[in-house]
Amino acid sequence: MSDTKQRLLDGAMETLRKQGIAGVSARNIAGQAGVNQALIFYHFGSVDDLLVAACTAATGERVAAYRERFATVGSLRELLEVGRALHEEERDLGNVAVLAQMLAGAQHDEKLARVTAETLGMWTAEIESVLHRVLAGSPFAEMADVPGLAAAISASFVGLELCEGVDRPGAQRAMAALEQLGALLEVVEELGPVARRALRSKVSKAAARRG
Amino acid sequence: MSDTKQRLLDGAMETLRKQGIAGVSARNIAGQAGVNQALIFYHFGSVDDLLVAACTAATGERVAAYRERFATVGSLRELLEVGRALHEEERDLGNVAVLAQMLAGAQHDEKLARVTAETLGMWTAEIESVLHRVLAGSPFAEMADVPGLAAAISASFVGLELCEGVDRPGAQRAMAALEQLGALLEVVEELGPVARRALRSKVSKAAARRG
């Protein structure tokens, strides 16, 4: 990978971070990367294609960096703790913001939508594998839709990041509330058989209502 | 309110809906509204100010329209059901998408950030008041941070909307998983005193860890 290509990939991410999807342009990215604007078209063909390439490359790196940390998680509470730490670090690095901006842009950009779905999928798959491990042998494992739960967690983090940008105290309170919910789930895991049966029945009924 | 001003307000929302925050421009909005582009500056001063005005006006209308429906909610499960119905309707109308685009734009636009925080706050306040009513007399009421929970629910809906744009099946599965979680909370509400004490203790410990 030539130095210029790498600088452009980094510059694209940095621009998305600092200026958002509305601020992405060939000139902004080239300025951030410290290279000539025309090189974007020489190396990547278009701004859109550079953005796609940059998102693909960046996410692979981040997920790999966190895989190790996810591997140490052994309970729901720990998952939420690691999740919060991860969210805070990634937020400070600006990476959750990048994903949020990608998602916003992807709503009206087919190519960006494809790569963003992949990016999101990488995180969700990581969360899902942790959930499977953490929920092994718990009453949830037999009734919960683990992939669905993983997707819900991903989505919530994205939403929290965006909300944090306009109301930081509110978002932090929301994160704390989700941790309370995690603590609650742990208690449910330790329920006796009667309550467990009632639980399963209720959840089944809810599933039936959805059809 | 003159017809032109109203057309511009509607046109701004419609543009945000159809083209996203990156597609917002005086020409796009005026085209959508079917009026001359220069009138934006005559009536609102700038595109940014029009956007702010439009968001303010539109949200007030939507929240008022749903207040009645929220008022009939009497349980957590019902809240999730109304929430899902509301989300589907608002999604089809494109209103959640508008909020998501506003949040994305607000990350790098001070004026938009202020009005978006207000918009988000209106929805969160509505959810919060329902939560207070629904949780009255339940074990949650004494320990849960209801405003935090309301903020978490708002944030999750925003995240789900964005994720739905790139992975609809995944987002729908996530929504279903959240409903399972709601069914679960209802069971917890019916716990006996022993489990309830254990629950409170766990949640307190989690709170202490957060410091």
Place this chain on the structure above:
DNA sequence: GTCTATAGCTGGATAGAC
């Protein structure tokens, strides 16, 4: 209040020198 016209800028993208 609404229009046309336009200034002045920034955008994507390309041609062609080196």
Place this chain on the structure above:
DNA sequence: GTCTATCCAGCTATAGAC
């Protein structure tokens, strides 16, 4: 591979006729 120069479209915003 990288640069300069440039085209043309689209952008915000204003001036001035009506």
